[in-house]
Amino acid sequence: MSLLTFDNPVFGYFAVAAALMIVKMMSQGWITVFRMMKVNGGFRYAEDARQSLTNPHPSLEQLLPDEYVERSRRMHENDVENIPLFLIAGLLYVCTAPSHAVSLGLFSVYVLSRFAHFYVVLTARSHEARAAFWTVGSVIIYVMAGVVIWHVLHS
Amino acid sequence: MSLLTFDNPVFGYFAVAAALMIVKMMSQGWITVFRMMKVNGGFRYAEDARQSLTNPHPSLEQLLPDEYVERSRRMHENDVENIPLFLIAGLLYVCTAPSHAVSLGLFSVYVLSRFAHFYVVLTARSHEARAAFWTVGSVIIYVMAGVVIWHVLHS
Amino acid sequence: MSLLTFDNPVFGYFAVAAALMIVKMMSQGWITVFRMMKVNGGFRYAEDARQSLTNPHPSLEQLLPDEYVERSRRMHENDVENIPLFLIAGLLYVCTAPSHAVSLGLFSVYVLSRFAHFYVVLTARSHEARAAFWTVGSVIIYVMAGVVIWHVLHS
Numbered sequence: 001m002s003l004l005t006f007d008n009p010v011f012g013y014f015a016v017a018a019a020l021m022i023v024k025m026m027s028q029g030w031i032t033v034f035r036m037m038k039v040n041g042g043f044r045y046a047e048d049a050r051q052s053l054t055n056p057h058p059s060l061e062q063l064l065p066d067e068y069v070e071r072s073r074r075m076h077e078n079d080v081e082n083i084p085l086f087l088i089a090g091l092l093y094v095c096t097a098p099s100h101a102v103s104l105g106l107f108s109v110y111v112l113s114r115f116a117h118f119y120v121v122l123t124a125r126s127h128e129a130r131a132a133f134w135t136v137g138s139v140i141i142y143v144m145a146g147v148v149i150w151h152v153l154h155s
Numbered sequence: 156m157s158l159l160t161f162d163n164p165v166f167g168y169f170a171v172a173a174a175l176m177i178v179k180m181m182s183q184g185w186i187t188v189f190r191m192m193k194v195n196g197g198f199r200y201a202e203d204a205r206q207s208l209t210n211p212h213p214s215l216e217q218l219l220p221d222e223y224v225e226r227s228r229r230m231h232e233n234d235v236e237n238i239p240l241f242l243i244a245g246l247l248y249v250c251t252a253p254s255h256a257v258s259l260g261l262f263s264v265y266v267l268s269r270f271a272h273f274y275v276v277l278t279a280r281s282h283e284a285r286a287a288f289w290t291v292g293s294v295i296i297y298v299m300a301g302v303v304i305w306h307v308l309h310s
Numbered sequence: 311m312s313l314l315t316f317d318n319p320v321f322g323y324f325a326v327a328a329a330l331m332i333v334k335m336m337s338q339g340w341i342t343v344f345r346m347m348k349v350n351g352g353f354r355y356a357e358d359a360r361q362s363l364t365n366p367h368p369s370l371e372q373l374l375p376d377e378y379v380e381r382s383r384r385m386h387e388n389d390v391e392n393i394p395l396f397l398i399a400g401l402l403y404v405c406t407a408p409s410h411a412v413s414l415g416l417f418s419v420y421v422l423s424r425f426a427h428f429y430v431v432l433t434a435r436s437h438e439a440r441a442a443f444w445t446v447g448s449v450i451i452y453v454m455a456g457v458v459i460w461h462v463l464h465s
Binding site: 198 | 311312313314377381384390391392394395398399401402405406431434435436437438440441444448452455456458459461462463465
């Protein structure tokens with residue numbers, strides 16, 4: 001019997017956590033766009049420094065890296081390195097029929113750790129806080145992957 | 156009852172769209188390889204500027220960034236930021252039992268928007284065209300994630 | 311009938327391969343952390359060069375790129391471009407009810423090719439070896455995507 005249906009509450013928890021993480025990661029792209037518009041620079045394509053409706057006064061300086069924009073790009077890179085792993089590890093973990101409470105806990109803490117990581121990097125808090133929140137998410141992904149392997153080997 | 160089977164036409168639509176996007180993103184790596192071979196440079200590993208069968212006349216200049224190659228790398232980065240989200244958001248969206256017509260529409264428009272985005276960046280068209288096609292794909296991912304959350308909260 | 315359950319041995323094979331790849335990709339982040347600690351540099355956030363418990367003697371030089379660290383970042387980037395595609399292509403491929411032997415072969419060779427790629431890049435072996443192992447993984451992803459499309463069109 002498939003556990004990947006909305007009749008299974010654990011799948012519902014996962015689907016909400018996954019959708020929130022998808023919205024979060026997609027939105028990082030829009031934050032980069034917002035920051036490029038705000039500083040009117042930090043572009044990476046030569047064609048973005050051409051005159052156009054959205055860029056009436058172009059200059060080559062717009063193609064120089066801008067740290068305010070680059071920070072958002074690095075945050076996006078961090079999402080890219082982490083969130084897709086959560087999305088698949090979580091899906092496979094749901095198939096191991098975990099307890100409702102434990103799975104709800106893992107998914108919730110993962111989502112909270114990523115939003116905390118987002119806040120800490122966005123506001124340039126200490127390296128220690130950034131590392132701590134990233135570690136929480138990382139450990140949850142290891143746990144889910146470990147449960148999947150354990151489940152296959154013991155069934 | 157699981158909707159993630161090929162008995163479900165919507166899953167079939169999704170699987171074809173997903174496979175096309177997987178082929179597209181995988182192929183971006185080959186385009187980067189092709190471009191590195193064409194300009195005989197744009198390498199990033201010191202060992203790639205050593206003498207070998209495929210590099211009989213190495214030089215340190217081969218390790219300098221080359222914009223023709225970097226463009227393909229940025230396109231790949233854009234795929235990496237977008238396509239995995241489509242792959243999972245789409246899978247979860249299939250589980251909400253969407254109408255055949257709407258799901259076929261969303262999947263088709265997503266795939267077309269990404270191929271249009273690919274063409275526009277490859278040929279260095281206007282920033283406006285690139286932004287428009289990226290926005291279409293982005294909105295479709297938001298819609299699918301929103302439908303998933305809505306479905307869980309209302310069932 | 312869903313094939314995405316642990317009653318299906320092929321799903322079990324896939325889940326173990328997927329979990330191993332998730333652990334591999336997650337661990338690349340830790341390798342980058344390890345390398346930054348070892349060289350006490352290669353940081354990318356201004357706040358990482360502030361005085362703190364883990365960085366008692368900060369300097370601006372810590373923010374310069376360090377090739378030893380950058381190599382790990384590029385390995386991570388390569389994972390990001392490849393492993394999520396395997397994770398979804400493999401999941402969809404399982405739904406096509408492939409033979410046990412062929413699927414076990416494809417998943418095993420994929421995992422081995424990625425670990426071989428990891429070793430070859432980590433130890434800066436020849437470009438030819440790196441390209442060969444990457445190509446093996448790439449071809450397996452194309453094959454799985456192709457089987458998925460073929461299956462939908464012929465059923």
